Amino acid sequence: METLKRKIIDEGRLLDGHILKVDNFLNHQIDVRLMNDIGQAFAERFAGTRIDKILTIEASGIAVAAIASQYFGFVPVVFGKKTQSLNLDAEAFESEVYSYTKQTSYKVRVSKRYLQPGEQVLIIDDFLANGAAASGLIDIVRQAGAEPVGVGIVIEKGFQPGRSKIEAHGIRVESLAIIKSFDDNKVHFA
Secondary structure, three states: OHHHHHHHHHHOEEEOOOEEEOHHHHHOOOOHHHHHHHHHHHHHHOOOOOOOEEEEEOOHHHHHHHHHHHHHOOOOEEEEEOOOOOOOOOOEEEEEEEEOOOOEEEEEEEEOOOOOOOOEEEEEEEEEOOOHHHHHHHHHHHHOOOEEEEEEEEEEEOOOOHHHHHHHOOOOEEEEEEEEEOHHHOOEEO
C-alpha cells in the first residue's frame, strides 16, 4: 500500500535502529483518512472470505479493526484485553503473549461470550514482528472452536519470524507494508 509506505517514510521515526515509531498516525494519534484506506485495503485483500468477526488486541489494533469492520459489513470487533479487570467476565479464553517493545509477558483475555464455535474470525493488528500477539489471538480463536481465516497486518517487520510462525499455523497473512530492513538507519521495504 503505497500511501502507507509514504507515510512511514515521511513521518515514521527509527529508535535505536530497530524500533519503528509511528505514533503520530497509527498508534497514539490516528490519521483517520489513512485508517479508512487501510480498512479498504484489508477488504480488498480478504474479498470473498466469510468474516463473522474481527479480533484484535488492545490498544493499537482497535482503531484499525473498527474502521476495517465497515468494509466487512460492520461485523463486530472484539479485542483481547491485556489486563485483568473487574468488568471482564470470569469465563474468558486466555493466552500468554510476550511483548518485545514492553519487554514483558501478559495474558490476553477475551470473554467467552464474544467468540463462538464455527465463527470465521479475521485477526487484525498494527504490527507483526515476532508473531507473539497474532499467535496468542490465533490460540484464543481456536480455544473458542472458531476458525481463524486470516491475519491482516498494517506494518510487518519482514526480517523477523512473525510471518513464518503464523503461516506454520496454516493461516494466511496479508501485510499492507513489509519492511525488509532498517539498514543505514532508514526504512527499506520488501
